[in-house]
Amino acid sequence: MQPGPQIGEREREILTAIVETFIATGEPVGSRILARSNREGLSSASIRNVMADLSDSGLLEQPHTSAGRIPTTEAYRYYVEQLSGRTQISPSDESMIQDSLNGVSDVQEFMERTSHVLSLISKNVGVAVAVGGTKNALDHVYFSRLGDQKVLAVVVTKSGLVRDRVLRLDLPQHELDAAARFINENFRGWTMESMRAELARRIEGERNEYDRLMTSLEQLYRQGALAADGATQVVFVEGAANLVAGETDRKRLQELLQTLEEKQKIVDLLGAYLHTKQEAVRVVIGLDDAQPSMRNLVLIGAPARSGGDVMGSLAVIGPTRMDYQHTITAVSYIARLFDKVLNDSGE
């Protein structure tokens, strides 16, 4: 898997230089330019030799015989791996983020602003997902009769995630109140998952007894009033327009934008890579496994955690040719901010 031991110090340095030059210019990198900018005075011929080796190792490729070299996906992976782990965030980025997230107090809003500020900072696509999912702790539910055969169900989690939906049901308000009271008294603080499971168990167990409360609950349950699955996730995608600059192939560009519009795919994508226990920023180069249309894109993301629980994830999606260091730093910064902001109550 890894490029292996044939990568020595010199190779590493040259590869890094190539990657960085290519990221900066967008054009194939030739040996001449490298020889010029290289601090140790290596001749272009020597560099050519190294480049040939790197090509053999599958780290570089040529658009055509007489062109310079371009980093392969593998090269980007290697490059990112050897990036200096710690870099200070730039003051301008920091103040931009602080301004954006100042005063935010619920997950949803945090995610919305995050996707926006990430797209601005990275000049790529900013993505953020709040998983209303199964792991979230219930704060309370609330049912209200809206009109004929319509019931509004609101589920609020401890983290401030609010999910409402309108159901087609014909229960009177007092029964709705009873149902809500029952859930709130019995299940506050439970995870959505366990609450649903337990509720289902009880409904099942008491099915045969005639019980108004249980009947109401069953109806509500069936209509998805307490849904904790997909629908509860809130997705924010911003800066899709930035991809126009990076992708030259119109057909691919269109596919890409289409994919970004399908929120569920974004949720799956982030879920696949970021619902991890680790706090660290994750860099995934080449998203073809998850989304064929995102073949040559990169995801730089991190889980958003609050007190040990994963509450969502945030990421930047962009072309392989992007400013990794800069973006990684920003993502990392916001991810660490997440916990702080949501537990901080004061001004």
Add this chain to the structure above:
Amino acid sequence: MQPGPQIGEREREILTAIVETFIATGEPVGSRILARSNREGLSSASIRNVMADLSDSGLLEQPHTSAGRIPTTEAYRYYVEQLSGRTQISPSDESMIQDSLNGVSDVQEFMERTSHVLSLISKNVGVAVAVGGTKNALDHVYFSRLGDQKVLAVVVTKSGLVRDRVLRLDLPQHELDAAARFINENFRGWTMESMRAELARRIEGERNEYDRLMTSLEQLYRQGALAADGATQVVFVEGAANLVAGETDRKRLQELLQTLEEKQKIVDLLGAYLHTKQEAVRVVIGLDDAQPSMRNLVLIGAPARSGGDVMGSLAVIGPTRMDYQHTITAVSYIARLFDKVLNDSGE
């Protein structure tokens, strides 16, 4: 303003033919092709004469001297104006719409699905806005303490529009309950606008008396718990990717996609053209007044009305070269459906 009386029957027919051919092929239309497809056997020379006249009237233009003609913005306006008003919706479109909107019971969901189905049908950008605005009738509000210094405020309108936000406040639950009860008992059925005005008046009037209830209400009010303005609007934009095919200039394409991401601009755009008393579908050709980046785009939209009140608007945005008849029919169909679906309570 109008092209005027120099447009006779023959001119009209030829102009229509040119517009339709150009929409179909995307290439400048020459006199030869028209002469061939024209049912009355007019020679190409005669058609050339007419075309020259139409050019003089500012209805046609040429990319260059020896190319065919392209309709101007003015020509599209004229073309749309003389379209046969009534056309039956195609069965496939109808079933597509019905499938999409089947079972929907609240405005928000209706709008979400509408933007989606409109983008599919028109192969352009589908847009829908639910104005939670000042005209909506309040159903009830609901406040809940979330944690330290956080309060969840939920506002529900008669039409099923739900707006929640988390505020930074430190009121105990029983005061929140009192405030909610007060509002619900006094203002159910009022428009958001008048409710807010009256509430402000009362708060002002009783400012000097020490009254816990009024103090709570004032705090809630100040924090925007009852906001009926911009933030309450919900915007859905779908199919932006479809614009890739239509716009060749990359820079413009990027600007365009950027504009579509700014929800507020979309709200303003639809607001400017569609918050009208008329039920009819409105076709606006050339959106440069409202949005410079949308210079050569077309909006086909209609207000979404329910029992006389404007609850939002829906529209298709696309290039001038689009299937007007088809799109107009679809927009009109959904607009008329809106009232029906939201008042219909059954299956």
Add this chain to the structure above:
DNA sequence: TTTTGGCATTCTAAGAGGTAGAGTGCTAAT
């Protein structure tokens, strides 16, 4: 053994003609 200068070779991007074809406008004939 490693590095480098030199050189033949390869390939593209860009420019310079050159041509076919589509379209026009105008005029004279119907």
Add this chain to the structure above:
DNA sequence: ATTAGCACTCTACCTCTTAGAATGCCAAAA
């Protein structure tokens, strides 16, 4: 009023050529 005819214009496309960038390899230098 309409149309056939014709000279004219302009683009899109083809081919040809060339300059330049980069390469790989070999033999000399370090």
